Amino acid sequence: MAETCSRSFDESLLSGYLDDALTQGDAQRVRIHLEDCSSCHTLVVDMKRIRKATMTTPFTSPADEQWDERPQGTGSRSAFTLGWLVLIIWGVGVIGFALGHAWAGPQTWIERLILFGGGSGIALVFLSVLIDRLKNRKTDRYREVEK
Numbered sequence: 001m002a003e004t005c006s007r008s009f010d011e012s013l014l015s016g017y018l019d020d021a022l023t024q025g026d027a028q029r030v031r032i033h034l035e036d037c038s039s040c041h042t043l044v045v046d047m048k049r050i051r052k053a054t055m056t057t058p059f060t061s062p063a064d065e066q067w068d069e070r071p072q073g074t075g076s077r078s079a080f081t082l083g084w085l086v087l088i089i090w091g092v093g094v095i096g097f098a099l100g101h102a103w104a105g106p107q108t109w110i111e112r113l114i115l116f117g118g119g120s121g122i123a124l125v126f127l128s129v130l131i132d133r134l135k136n137r138k139t140d141r142y143r144e145v146e147k
Contacts, residue, residue, distance in 0.1 A: 005039050014044055018051060095119070 009029060016022045017030040034041045071077040102115050137143070 005037055007033055007037065007040060009033075014040065014047065018044065018047055 009026070013022060013026055013030050017027060017034075020027075022030065034044060071080045099116065099119060103112060
């Protein structure tokens with residue numbers, strides 16, 4: 001764009017002009033400007049070319065198997081399940097160890113009540129969600145939805 005453009009409107013009107021989405025007055029103003037301004041005329045021609053290319057480019061949707069992020073093979077599914085089981089057992093062990101040390105420490109009964117009350121509340125909320133998820137797992141209508 002070597003030429004200096006003296007356009008008195010926002011460049012977004014050029015896109016609106018291509019989409020035929022402008023009011024009659026704005027469309028006329030852009031059309032008159034394009035007759036006099038070679039840089040804007042070139043820009044609109046380029047925008048038309050890009051628009052045509054994007055509208056005519058075919059898009060192939062990937063196969064369903066490519067969208068699935070779950071482990072595919074028996075071995076990887078077993079390792080995935082075992083990994084989660086080990087992490088859960090480890091997490092329960094670490095939390096139990098920490099709570100045991102906190103209980104045996106020199107805290108007052110109020111501190112112990114706050115510590116175990118908060119931990120118990122979190123554990124009960126997690127347990128209630130887990131119970132509901134396991135209970136509804138067989139009848140969940142979205143279970144097999146992959147996309």
